Amino acid sequence: MKKTPSTLSTLENAGLSAEDQLLFSNARPRPYEPYPIKAIEDFANWARANSLWILAFGTGCCSIELRPLMTARFDASRFGVAGRPTPRQSSVFIIGGYVSVKTLKRIVRSYEQMQGPKFIIALGSCPANGGMYFDSYNTINQFDLYLPVDLYVTGCMPRPEALLGAILELQDDIKAGKCDGANRYIEHFDEYKANQKKVIKDWNMPDYNW
Numbered sequence: 114m115k116k117t118p119s120t121l122s123t124l125e126n127a128g129l130s131a132e133d134q135l136l137f138s139n140a141r142p143r144p145y146e147p148y149p150i151k152a153i154e155d156f157a158n159w160a161r162a163n164s165l166w167i168l169a170f171g172t173g174c175c176s177i178e179l180r181p182l183m184t185a186r187f188d189a190s191r192f193g194v195a196g197r198p199t200p201r202q203s204s205v206f207i208i209g210g211y212v213s214v215k216t217l218k219r220i221v222r223s224y225e226q227m228q229g230p231k232f233i234i235a236l237g238s239c240p241a242n243g244g245m246y247f248d249s250y251n252t253i254n255q256f257d258l259y260l261p262v263d264l265y266v267t268g269c270m271p272r273p274e275a276l277l278g279a280i281l282e283l284q285d286d287i288k289a290g291k292c293d294g295a296n297r298y299i300e301h302f303d304e305y306k307a308n309q310k311k312v313i314k315d316w317n318m319p320d321y322n323w
């Protein structure tokens with residue numbers, strides 16, 4: 114495996130008590146390695162693109178648009194989209210609007226527990242630039258400083274058609290092998306983690322939530 118700074122040392126897990134440090138792994142996450150045969154990787158990407166499982170976690174008001182997506186009118190299931198109640202079974206995290214610092218901690222925990230390859234769609238103006246909460250003391254105004262975003266959908270709030278369009282675009286990007294957000298997270302892990310710790314003051318979890 115290619116050596117990157119993120120694979121050279123173990124994690125400190127300094128936020129955990131000595132007792133809890135024994136319970137959690139201090140291994141660094143590894144980047145996804147494509148299959149050596151291109152045809153197999155293309156096939157895997159085709160399968161991934163056609164079975165997008167969305168983590169049912171609404172962060173802000175934009176999340177209300179996730180519900181109609183699964184109704185008969187928009188029927189996202191015809192594209193292989195399904196909602197899942199746990200990060201362990203999900204491959205897509207839709208950041209549904211503004212993200213408070215308190216929510217960011219839960220988002221980081223949930224995202225890291227998702228199995229790779231995994232993808233993030235950021236919905237609404239708030240994750241892109243803070244939106245109407247741009248000067249709030251407790252809201253993130255540039256989400257991709259903390260976790261990697263594969264696709265932005267702008268608007269306040271974007272309609273379900275826009276979200277459905279984003280899902281189709283994400284499918285095209287996955288099939289073309291262009292969605293590398295999860296690997297970007299691993300390759301720049303220390304920078305992302307430093308940004309997360311700068312705003313999350315009560316850091317009492319492992320450095321990577323396996």
Ligand code: SF4
Binds near residue numbers: 173209210
């Ligand atoms: S973009 Fe608008 S609708 Fe979406 S979370 Fe922000 S304020 Fe709410």
